Amino acid sequence: MxxxxxxxxxxxxxxxxxxxxxxxxxxxxxxxxxxxxxxxxxxxxxxxxxxxxxxxxxxxxxxxxxxxxxxxxxxxxxxxxxxxxxxxxxxxxxxxxxxxxxxxxxxxxxxxxxxxxxxxxxxxxxQAERLFNHDNPPRTNNNHIPSCTLHLTQREKEVLALIIEGLSNVQIAHQLYLSPKTIEKYVANLLKKTDSQNRTELVAFAFKNHLTS
Incomplete structure (x- = not known):
């Protein structure tokens, strides 16, 4: 959203x-x-x-x-x-x-x-860093996904990097020359793969598992 x-x-x-x-x-x-x-x-x-x-x-x-x-x-x-x-x-x-x-x-x-x-x-x-550093994060399942077992496609990595920058789906679509609906699918895949409920948790997961480089 x-x-x-x-x-x-x-x-x-x-x-x-x-x-x-x-x-x-x-x-x-x-x-x-x-x-x-x-x-x-x-x-x-x-x-x-x-x-x-x-x-x-x-x-x-x-x-x-x-x-x-x-x-x-x-x-x-x-x-x-x-x-x-x-x-x-x-x-x-x-x-x-x-x-x-x-x-x-x-x-x-x-x-x-x-x-x-x-x-x-x-x-x-x-917000992502606060979520990552919180003693009792709302979604503990994120801690149980080893980053070494997580496979992201190159396009998913590009979308994730732009989410971390704070871009909306429409802005990401414009930058990657894709449709907003296609970006929505990539975001949904990222949320599912990282067991995240929203973009903030997704960014927190990325920081925690060093996916931001």
């Missing part, structure tokens, strides 16, 4: 512009027009990344991020503030609230996409 991004802005034009940019890159996008709704959607959908304006009705971006950071599942959630407030004080407040990147409006779509890709890749690696 594509990685999901929550976009929060009370300006529908900005919402749709960001949504179009992200969906062209293969991401799934959910929209909120105020901080209160964004908080509710985050609790319900658990997005992989948040892009938020600061000045919004009901709950501003600072409050939204601060409240999200109080919940363990969102302490490492990548956050981008996309805002017209470009004073140094606003930026400092943004980073103190817990954002990862502060980007001013108007923005360059290619820059936003590059930032999103970087933050998602970093987040996926961190």
């Amino acid at each position: 594509p990685l999901q991004i929550l976009v929060t802005d009370d300006d529908s034009t900005i919402q749709n512009l960001v949504k179009d940019c992200l969906e062209l890159e293969g991401y799934s996008v959910i929209l909120a027009n105020d901080g209160e709704k964004a908080l509710s959607l985050a609790m319900e959908c658990h997005p992989h990344l948040l892009i938020s304006d600061i000045k919004m009705p009901h709950k501003d971006g600072y409050q939204l991020v601060q409240e999200l950071r109080n919940f363990p599942p969102f302490r490492l959630l990548p956050v981008i503030f996309l805002t017209q407030q470009d004073s140094m004080e606003s930026k400092i407040n943004g980073y103190e609230a817990g954002c990862d990147v502060y980007l001013g409006k108007p923005f360059e779509p290619m820059e936003l996409i590059a930032i999103v890709k970087h933050l998602l890749e970093r987040s996926q690696i961190i």
Whole structure:
């Protein structure tokens, strides 16, 4: 499934512009027009990344991020503030609230996409390493598959390498000149071969068994 991004802005034009940019890159996008709704959607959908304006009705971006950071599942959630407030004080407040990147409006779509890709890749690696190092991993069967007995085809290795980089199925398909449905089959094969439930566990398995080189 594509990685999901929550976009929060009370300006529908900005919402749709960001949504179009992200969906062209293969991401799934959910929209909120105020901080209160964004908080509710985050609790319900658990997005992989948040892009938020600061000045919004009901709950501003600072409050939204601060409240999200109080919940363990969102302490490492990548956050981008996309805002017209470009004073140094606003930026400092943004980073103190817990954002990862502060980007001013108007923005360059290619820059936003590059930032999103970087933050998602970093987040996926961190989550995989945390899963690998956890004392009680949710799927102990992974520990019982010796890497020497695991056979991956060359194409499966290529797909796995791009999954580790944080690319979506659509992005992998574009890079390997294959259809998204074909990539879905390769991902399903990788999950089955490594006895993984999802992409995060798959990446964790790859790190654990030194399949990342």
